[in-house]
Amino acid sequence: MAKKDSNQHIAILQDIRKKLFKPVYLLMGDESYYIDLICDAIIANALREEERDFNQTILYGADVDDFALVVNAAKRFPMMAEHQLIVVKEAQNIKGIDNLSYYLQKPQMRTILVICYKNGSLKNKKIIAGIEKIGLVYESKKLYDSQLPAFINTYVTAKKLSIDPKAVSMLADFVGNDLSRLSGELDKLAISLPEGSMRITPEAVEQNVGISKDYNxxxxxxxxxxxxxxxxxxxxxxxxxxxxxxxxxxxxxxxxxxxxxxxxxxxxxxxxxxxxxxxxxxxxxxxxxxxxxxxxxxxxxxxxxxxxxxxxxxxxxxxxxxxxxxxxxxxxxxxxxxxxxxxxxx
Missing domain, CATH: 1.20.272.10 (Zinc Finger, Delta Prime; domain 3)
Structure with a gap:
């Protein structure tokens, strides 16, 4: 079933950490942050370090001429591991994605195939329906401006920190809904806090992000x-x-x-x-x-x-x-x- 609510990534990440994997993931949409978050979690959890040399393949759209190459890689059996992992980044740049429909009819169940389709959504309903039957389709949408404070507070709380409401507003207004950049700025702020400090203040934002605490x-x-x-x-x-x-x-x-x-x-x-x-x-x-x-x-x-x-x-x-x-x-x-x-x- 397609996952279109931006909060659904939490349930997906929980399953990944429990090592409950789908044979095929289609991660698509305009917001790259959640696509990268889920993809990175799969890479971190699917295989042990010693299994990766022979069982992990990361392909990039700019280097793949046709999706048939992806299908051929996905059909292989893992070597001395429970799974093999095939990650396709920038899949929107690969032609011949129709070839995937044949693979979906009889997928290699010991393969975890992750397709990252950014800057838009795949429109091929047949492929989407085929993936939904056996795997997971997640659509990552841009957050509205009104949703940014909640994102910032949740992100900061996960780091066991707190943040001043004014600092939240300053960041949301200055950075906007580029979540990759916003999370990067929050990481930078967390690292820059003085020892013993657990709260991000407007002064910290002014000093480390370059936003005036008085003129915003x-x-x-x-x-x-x-x-x-x-x-x-x-x-x-x-x-x-x-x-x-x-x-x-x-x-x-x-x-x-x-x-x-x-x-x-x-x-x-x-x-x-x-x-x-x-x-x-x-x-x-x-x-x-x-x-x-x-x-x-x-x-x-x-x-x-x-x-x-x-x-x-x-x-x-x-x-x-x-x-x-x-x-x-x-x-x-x-x-x-x-x-x-x-x-x-x-």
Whole structure:
């Protein structure tokens, strides 16, 4: 059966560590992080070190002319081992994948065949159905921006560390949903922590990742919620002077997500810290306080107006509509000004 939920990789990894292998794995999709994670786990667990010389073959799409070569390799019997492992990386670059359908009719059950198909999904329904009957198909999809904080917290917790919510926001905004890069930055932060320290702070992120702890989307949002106009203006000016590190598209996304969530808060039956956290699937009740503060400044109708305003400026930043020729700094300054004064406008 196809595994399409990004959390399903946990169950797959558990089976691999228990050495419960499938004869064929198809790991495909736009998010390479989970494909590599599962593939690396299979390589680490399928064979003992002394078995690998004769029973492990790793093929790369750039070096394989036709999938018939993969099929021929998979048909071999292992030598003095329970399994042989065939890993095909960059399988999307290999022609003749139709040849796999014949192998699937009578697979070599002592072969573990792992096909890594990146930057998209295999569209051949016959092959997918054939693999699902005997093996596993896993589709690795890009995470939404709203899912990044959960990924960061889970990754850090697995290392028996904790991370400040502001540090989470800084990393999510700066790195985005490139999970391979994001996990690399988290690994770097974990290694760089002072001896005895178990928490990743905004200061650590600033020092090791190169993100300012004072000038970032988290602080801009904080300034808007607190209606701190001077602070918001300073951050907007910094963003304008450092556009590569502070792309407008990311800032607009952060603002949109906040006010879209804020709108949900107005319809929540429980407006306590715990109630809002549950409504928005926040990890900690303390993260709800910005929303509770904003609810005292904005109402649901103003929130709807602001969401429409953000959509308008998003379109203008992409060259659509009036004022489309304005630069990103001017657009952000206008947008933030209008959001800040929206509650006081009739």
């Amino acid at each position: 989307n988290y602080e801009l949002l904080n300034a808007i919620v607190a209606h701190n106009v001077p602070k918001a203006a300073r951050i907007v000016n910094h963003f304008e002077q450092n556009p590569k590190n502070n792309p407008l598209v990311v800032t607009i996304s952060v603002l949109f997500n906040f006010f879209a969530n804020l709108l949900l808060c107005f319809f929540s039956a429980d407006r306590s810290d715990n109630g809002i956290a549950k409504e928005l699937n926040l990890r900690y009740p303390s993260q709800a306080r910005d929303y509770l503060t904003a609810m005292r400044i904005y109402n649901a109708f103003k929130c709807i107006d602001i969401i429409a305003l953000i959509r308008q400026y998003d379109a203008r930043s992409k060259g659509i509509g009036s004022g489309a020729s304005s630069n990103d700094g001017d657009l952000l300054r206008e947008l933030v000004f209008k959001i800040l004064y929206s509650p006081y406008q009739k």
